Amino acid sequence: MKIFKLPDLGEGLQEAEIVKWHVGVGDEIKADQVMVSVETAKAIIDIPAPYAGKIVKLYGKPGEIAHTGAPLAAFEGEGADKDTGTVVGEIEVGEKVIAEAPPAPPPTAAGIKAMPAVRALARKLNIDLAMVTPTGADGLTTAGDVQRAAKILAEVGPQERLRGVRRAMAQNMMLANAEVASAAIMDDADIDAWPQGVNVMLRLIRGLVAGCRAEPSLNAWYDGAKMGRWVLKKIDLGVAVDTPDGLLVPVLRNV
Known part of the structure; x- marks a missing residue:
């Protein structure tokens, strides 16, 4: 086999x-x-x-x-x-399979504090106790906690599973939120002197590149584990594009 x-x-x-x-x-x-x-x-x-x-x-x-x-x-x-x-x-x-590893045991709720009646209520309402915020003494999950979670889920409706592009988008955004030192700058610019019909996006890209060259720290990798950074000479610029399938970020290399 x-x-x-x-x-x-x-x-x-x-x-x-x-x-x-x-x-x-x-x-x-x-x-x-x-x-x-x-x-x-x-x-x-x-x-x-x-x-x-x-x-x-x-x-x-x-x-x-x-x-x-x-x-x-x-x-x-x-x-x-x-x-x-x-x-x-x-x-x-x-090649040939001699023996297959046994399936991993399902996760248990051993670390969750809840009375048997509360666990039974959670099963009846199809509520995952791991998703419930406990309000009882010493972190005890109460029947009220379960009922409150059930009410919230009933209002928001069933969970929509992410697939393909949307799943990748969500994973990358979570990763970026955890690893990228984010910063935002908001200002006004007078563009009256720009000729009519000029592609605004291209000028914005050129402006961002000029900014990164003027302040190299804007184009750097941050390493949280070693508390250091790498300042890069090559500038790769990502442009967020909203599409029917989700947020895509095509990258312009070495701009």
Whole structure:
């Protein structure tokens, strides 16, 4: 038996969401037959089978995230050793599987202080106690806390799962918020002398570049762990663009 792993899909993409399986356990498939569709931060990609054989196991369900190098499917049969098809990205295949690691145990709520009746109420209302702010003595979660959380969730409606571009946008914004020393400057500028029909965005980009050259500390990497910075000579400028699929930031290199 051989294990087919999620190939490197390029452009630094380290994960993909499983959108749809086109095969099932027990299916006899041919090399290059579309096996699964996955969605990255860039697009939906159809991944073909690397060789012919029989599917004995599928790893992951639609909606789950698969990381590069993680198992996708297990094959058996002569084709798994002979027929090699075309694969998106760089393929990584494991040899025979002797034993599989047991699944990780589900997280417990052992660290949450709540009476059995309160836990039962949370299960009834489908409330995750880890998301509830306790107001009782010594951090005890009360029935009122659970009911208040249920009311808030009822008002905001069901959670919308982020996929593809929007998920990548949210992850990058959270990372930037944690690692980038943010600053904002607001001022007015007289642009009456600008000729009519001039592209304002291009002039703003030139102004930002001129500002970074005049004050190099604006174009620096900050290292919070070592409490230092790297002042860069090359200027890469990101421009936020609002699109129907979310906020995208194309980067102009070496402007």
